[in-house]
Amino acid sequence: MIANIESIIQKKTQTIQKRPQENPTGLKHECAVFGVIATSVWPSKLEIAQIICMGLEALQHRGQESTGIAVSDGEEFKVHKGMGLVKHVYNNDSISKLQGNLGIGHTRYSTKAKSEVINCQPFVVHSIHGALAVAHNGELVNCSSLRKKVLERGIGLSTHSDSELITQALCLNPPEGEINGPDWPARIKHLMLLAPLSYSLVIMLKDRIYAVRDPYGNRPLCLGKITPLNSPEKELNEDQCDGWVVASESCAFLSFTRYVREVHPGEIVEMTKDGIRTVDIIKRPEGNAQAFCIFEYVYFARPNSLFEGQEVYTVRTNCGRQLALEHPVEADIVGSVPESGNAAAFGYATQAGIPFGELLTKNNYVGRTFIQPSNRLRQLNVTLKFSPILTNVEGKRVVLVDDSIVRGNTILQLVHMLRKAGAKEVHIRVASPPLKFPCYMGINIPTKEELIANQLDNLDLTAKIGANSLAYLSVDGLVTAVQRDLKNRNIEYGHCVACLTGKYPVDINSSTQW
Ligand SMILES: O=P(O)(O)OC[C@H]1O[C@H](OP(=O)(O)OP(=O)(O)O)[C@H](O)[C@@H]1O
Ligand SMILES: NC(=O)CC[C@H](N)C(=O)O
Numbered sequence: 001m002i003a004n005i006e007s008i009i010q011k012k013t014q015t016i017q018k019r020p021q022e023n024p025t026g027l028k029h030e031c032a033v034f035g036v037i038a039t040s041v042w043p044s045k046l047e048i049a050q051i052i053c054m055g056l057e058a059l060q061h062r063g064q065e066s067t068g069i070a071v072s073d074g075e076e077f078k079v080h081k082g083m084g085l086v087k088h089v090y091n092n093d094s095i096s097k098l099q100g101n102l103g104i105g106h107t108r109y110s111t112k113a114k115s116e117v118i119n120c121q122p123f124v125v126h127s128i129h130g131a132l133a134v135a136h137n138g139e140l141v142n143c144s145s146l147r148k149k150v151l152e153r154g155i156g157l158s159t160h161s162d163s164e165l166i167t168q169a170l171c172l173n174p175p176e177g178e179i180n181g182p183d184w185p186a187r188i189k190h191l192m193l194l195a196p197l198s199y200s201l202v203i204m205l206k207d208r209i210y211a212v213r214d215p216y217g218n219r220p221l222c223l224g225k226i227t228p229l230n231s232p233e234k235e236l237n238e239d240q241c242d243g244w245v246v247a248s249e250s251c252a253f254l255s256f257t258r259y260v261r262e263v264h265p266g267e268i269v270e271m272t273k274d275g276i277r278t279v280d281i282i283k284r285p286e287g288n289a290q291a292f293c294i295f296e297y298v299y300f301a302r303p304n305s306l307f308e309g310q311e312v313y314t315v316r317t318n319c320g321r322q323l324a325l326e327h328p329v330e331a332d333i334v335g336s337v338p339e340s341g342n343a344a345a346f347g348y349a350t351q352a353g354i355p356f357g358e359l360l361t362k363n364n365y366v367g368r369t370f371i372q373p374s375n376r377l378r379q380l381n382v383t384l385k386f387s388p389i390l391t392n393v394e395g396k397r398v399v400l401v402d403d404s405i406v407r408g409n410t411i412l413q414l415v416h417m418l419r420k421a422g423a424k425e426v427h428i429r430v431a432s433p434p435l436k437f438p439c440y441m442g443i444n445i446p447t448k449e450e451l452i453a454n455q456l457d458n459l460d461l462t463a464k465i466g467a468n469s470l471a472y473l474s475v476d477g478l479v480t481a482v483q484r485d486l487k488n489r490n491i492e493y494g495h496c497v498a499c500l501t502g503k504y505p506v507d508i509n510s511s512t513q514w
């Protein structure tokens with residue numbers, strides 16, 4: 001299944017180069033989806049819009065460019081969208097206008113179409129069978145061929161967004177027709193057969209939500225239950241619930257929501273006022289493995305989110321332990337690059353038997369700010385973000401653990417910073433393998449030339465950043481750390497590692513012809 005990687009990388013490089021360099025370091029995050037439906041009597045007392053708003057705020061790390069909410073009272077839709085963070089786009093006035101019994105929401109990091117208000121999600125269209133709202137996390141690998149198919153059926157598209165394309169493709173009648181009126185599950189299935197990768201979707205109709213995960217399970221999606229107010233958790237009986245929620249990550253399930261399970265790869269879950277049910281599970285082509293994005297564990301997700309029954313924090317700790325086994329070093333203290341390196345550093349320290357301590361403090365007010373036109377400014381941004389803790393650094397042999405190196409700006413500046421602060425030795429340990437290939441499934445990875453692992457081998461990189469040593473976790477080591485506890489469970493699993501190996505879950509060349 002390895003496609004002609006060089007030509008694909010070239011194509012991808014050309015597309016990515018057109019994007020402005022908004023984020024000075026790291027990988028581009030992805031999007032978040034969220035949905036909620038009230039059970040029992042409608043109009044419901046459940047604060048649908050506020051719950052979505054809070055859920056989106058808990059998922060803000062996945063996308064900060066724009067956000068939107070669409071609600072339905074059972075008949076009519078109301079929508080509010082805008083550019084920027086959740087806290088800037090919604091206020092009491094806009095939220096109070098979003099009265100409904102069900103709703104969906106989105107925070108966006110753009111992959112396919114520009115970061116502009118016209119591409120904000122959810123997309124809402126009016127079909128022959130009523131209104132439809134869609135929120136999408138992922139990227140359609142076969143976007144161009146599907147776009148052609150949809151246009152050929154006489155449907156017009158108003159944006160270049162693959163998420164609008166999904167919305168319009170859902171308006172197509174399934175090939176077998178609809179004898180007994182609208183058959184939304186059949187339409188969704190039809191879309192999934194036309195485009196098997198990559199998406200987690202929440203699709204809202206006037207009185208129901210469909211939660212859908214692509215057959216490869218590439219993007220995460222999980223279900224939760226809203227428990228009645230003032231009911232002690234352990235006294236709850238299974239049927240008692242005020243509503244159902246669906247979200248990209250379980251960190252969006254706040255204290256009144258109980259985690260239920262993940263949406264399975266290929267599954268279509270129907271959520272109505274009467275409860276949830278699986279309406280279909282669409283299979284992958286024979287021989288193709290499940291491909292959950294391994295970078296959800298490494299970097300994207302919040303540490304308290306659950307995937308495949310395991311907490312992200314635990315997996316990151318496993319990665320750190322594995323890294324210590326693969327690349328031990330004598331040192332006085334192990335610390336992290338906050339914050340996504342924290343758990344791996346703790347794992348490394350525990351396995352190595354070296355004290356764990358803070359080497360750096362992070363200024364939480366420095367986020368992704370403005371376009372950084374030069375490397376000097378990107379690196380200045382890193383020094384604005386971190387400062388050394390002298391007590392733990394001065395005169396010490398330090399191990400600094402980060403989850404990943406992308407362009408290398410962060411690590412270069414941090415080694416200088418630790419040296420200046422008096423570190424005797426600086427050893428860099430990275431809790432994921434070198435990032436070398438593009439992603440077609442919803443993550444914007446910098447260009448081939450910008451990825452430091454494509455420019456310098458370990459020794460040259462060590463010399464360039466001025467560290468005493470530098471070592472990455474191996475691909476096998478990462479997979480072992482992620483799958484260690486999954487082996488003993490009776491579940492199917494499989495992980496995408498394409499940006500590390502160049503082996504994609506589908507044949508990328510032929511998939512663009514799907
Ligand atoms: O090699 P570079 O291009 O400098 O990028 C790598 C850094 O970017 C990410 O952190 P980020 O600053 O995005 O956020 P975090 O606080 O979640 O770790 C990642 O965790 C690395 O620290
Ligand atoms: N990061 C994402 O998941 C983006 C979703 C979609 N491809 C968009 O560009 O809007």
Ligand code: SF4
Pocket residue numbers: 218292293294295296438439440441442443496497498499500
């Ligand atoms: S290529 Fe990398 S970032 Fe993209 S889905 Fe696969 S593991 Fe995730």
Ligand SMILES: [Mg+2]
Pocket residue numbers: 337338339340341402403
């Ligand atoms: Mg980081």
